[in-house]
Each structure stands twice: as C-alpha cells, then as structure tokens.
Amino acid sequence: MPADRHTISVVIPTLGRETLASCQAALAKQTRPPDEVIVVLDRERRGVAWGRNEGIARSTGDVIAFADDDGIPPADWLERLVSALDRHDAAVAGGTFQETDPLLDAIRRRTPLPTMEQLDPGGLVGNTGNILFRRDCLMVCEQADGYVFNPAFTGAGEDWELIWRLRKRGARMVYVPNPVTHLRRATGIQHVRHSFQRGLAIATLFRVMRADTSGVVPQDSLLWGEAGKKTNPRWLKAGWLKLVGPFARKEFHDARHFWWFWLGEKCQAAGFLWGMWRGIWACSGTHRSQGSRSTATSTTERRP
Structure with missing residues (x-):
C-alpha cells in the first residue's frame, strides 16, 4: 500500500x-x-x-x-x-x-x-x-x-x-x-492553424462566461476578468494587442519565432471572431426554429 x-x-x-x-x-x-x-x-x-x-x-x-x-x-x-x-x-x-x-x-x-x-x-x-x-x-x-x-x-x-x-x-x-x-513539434504553419482553433475555443468560453452570473473566472483575461473576478470586456486593448500588436520583438531571440507568434495572434483573433459569428448565427437559427415550432403548435391547438 x-x-x-x-x-x-x-x-x-x-x-x-x-x-x-x-x-x-x-x-x-x-x-x-x-x-x-x-x-x-x-x-x-x-x-x-x-x-x-x-x-x-x-x-x-x-x-x-x-x-x-x-x-x-x-x-x-x-x-x-x-x-x-x-x-x-x-x-x-x-x-x-x-x-x-x-x-x-x-x-x-x-x-x-x-x-x-x-x-x-x-x-x-x-x-x-x-x-x-x-x-x-x-x-x-x-x-x-x-x-x-x-x-x-x-x-x-x-x-x-x-x-x-x-x-x-x-x-x-x-x-x-x-x-x-x-514532445509536440510545430512548424510556423501548424502554429497559426492551432492559434485559429484556439480562437474558436476562446469564443465558446467567452459566450459561456458572459452568460454566467457568478462573477467567477478561471484566469485573467481582457475578455472576461482579472484577479479572479468577472469584469466587462476590454475590447479596445484586446483589439490593439491582437490585431496590431503585440510589440514583443525583444522577447524573442529569433526574429522568425517572433513573426510566427505575431501571425498566430492574428489567426487567434480571426478564430475568435469566426467563433462569435458562428455562435450568433447558431442562436438565431435556434430562435427561428423554435418560432416555427411555436407557430405550428398554436395552429394545431386552434383546430376544432
């Protein structure tokens, strides 16, 4: 034992x-x-x-x-x-x-x-x-x-x-x-593809967080909170860092690594935006479907 x-x-x-x-x-x-x-x-x-x-x-x-x-x-x-x-x-x-x-x-x-x-x-x-x-x-x-x-x-x-x-x-x-x-190995192309998928996941997590009323978040993020507590999204700073920055060239010894990282951040932003649009479209489709079912039900109920 x-x-x-x-x-x-x-x-x-x-x-x-x-x-x-x-x-x-x-x-x-x-x-x-x-x-x-x-x-x-x-x-x-x-x-x-x-x-x-x-x-x-x-x-x-x-x-x-x-x-x-x-x-x-x-x-x-x-x-x-x-x-x-x-x-x-x-x-x-x-x-x-x-x-x-x-x-x-x-x-x-x-x-x-x-x-x-x-x-x-x-x-x-x-x-x-x-x-x-x-x-x-x-x-x-x-x-x-x-x-x-x-x-x-x-x-x-x-x-x-x-x-x-x-x-x-x-x-x-x-x-x-x-x-x-x-042991994972990643070419630059593989990294940006993974970044896009991560952006999709962040969009899903963001929608879950915004719908929750507990005020608790798993980690600091410009999108949902800091110091473990929920805050309003800091869209301006997030957009600046993801779409223009981050300006972190000095943090990388190899310039190629920095540029692949920089491009990955753009792909992550693209994945997030695509995930948000897809989520909104899915929700609107659900509402339309529910509305159609409600109409059909009400019609049935009006039959003699």
Whole structure:
C-alpha cells in the first residue's frame, strides 16, 4: 500500500501518435507508480473532451491524473502531485509543460511561472497534460452539469472551462512547478492553424462566461476578468494587442519565432471572431426554429 493511501488512475486520450509509447514508458518509471493507466483511442476524432470523459468512466481511482500522449512526465510526477494535493487539502494539483520545440518554447517563455509550490488564485492550474483531480470533485460536476469535460469544446479550452466550474464550487487548487516535457513539434504553419482553433475555443468560453452570473473566472483575461473576478470586456486593448500588436520583438531571440507568434495572434483573433459569428448565427437559427415550432403548435391547438 503506497504511503499516500490513494488509488491513482492516469487517463491518456490519444489519436494514436507514436509518442504514446514514450509517455507510457515514463509512467512505468514513476517513483509513485499509478495503480492503473487508461488509454482512450479516439478513432472517430470526437475530441479530447470525449476522450477524457471516457477515461473517467472507465477509471476506478479516487484520484485521477491526466496526461497527453505527447508528454513525458518526470519520474516524480505523480509523487509530487498527490503529495501537494494532500498537503494543501486541495481538489486539484497541476503544473505546466517544458517545450522541446524552439518556437513553442520561445512563446511559453514570455510568461514566466512561479518556481515554488503554491495555492493557485487563478491562472496557474488548468493544463490537462499535467494535472490531477480528486474523483469526488469531478463527480460533482458530472451530476450537476451532465458531464465532466464539456463536449462543446472539441479542440481546445475544455480544461479551462472545467477549472472555471470547479472554482465556482469553491475547489482549492495547488500549483506544482514540475513540468512535463512536451514532445509536440510545430512548424510556423501548424502554429497559426492551432492559434485559429484556439480562437474558436476562446469564443465558446467567452459566450459561456458572459452568460454566467457568478462573477467567477478561471484566469485573467481582457475578455472576461482579472484577479479572479468577472469584469466587462476590454475590447479596445484586446483589439490593439491582437490585431496590431503585440510589440514583443525583444522577447524573442529569433526574429522568425517572433513573426510566427505575431501571425498566430492574428489567426487567434480571426478564430475568435469566426467563433462569435458562428455562435450568433447558431442562436438565431435556434430562435427561428423554435418560432416555427411555436407557430405550428398554436395552429394545431386552434383546430376544432
């Protein structure tokens, strides 16, 4: 029986990448071995939210960790996460990535993260390639919302949406500075495509946030809040930074990395605008459909 007295399940959603074997090998070398590893192969490309929900349904652990199929956890990954979870009596413990791709590494270095373990007021914990949850807090979400990870998020953003719902329920979160090595490689074109998809996810998250009345947000954003509290969107500053800036050339040693990052920000803005328009169109279509059904019903009711 491990000293922590937990049963740990590790869930890995995958499309079948070759890097999956490296992730599994790293899990086999953990100083605190997992009690079970559940690999969910998404043959029909239903999205990571589906894969993670499927993994939760198959798991038996009282704590559930999530890894990505292109991430290599350090040997003490589970040991440090579960130790921090218990020490802080937290519901969630997590960290971030150490990028191996030069472009992604240059972009990630723009936002330095703490080097000390600490309770997270918002914005540090949420990356589902390096995170561990108490099962009971996930089950509360499933019972209340009908799902753990929101299936409306098919490409990105499902992790932060879940963190937001947990924060609304008062979940304590602890940041553990023990990064997972990320094997993802990204050409400039791949990066801008991913940025567009991320923009779509931000639009979905924005609509969810604006409709909510709790006043709680998962992280600081020009679109929905700061210091963990909801604020009005700061459209002017957001537009300036995304459509014109950011003016961060000095933060990059390689000029090519900066220009791909700069172009990615424009693509993210385009994805956000497309996602917002698509959401508005979908809502208007729903209203028209409901109006048609109401008319048909009323006509039927008037029959003798």
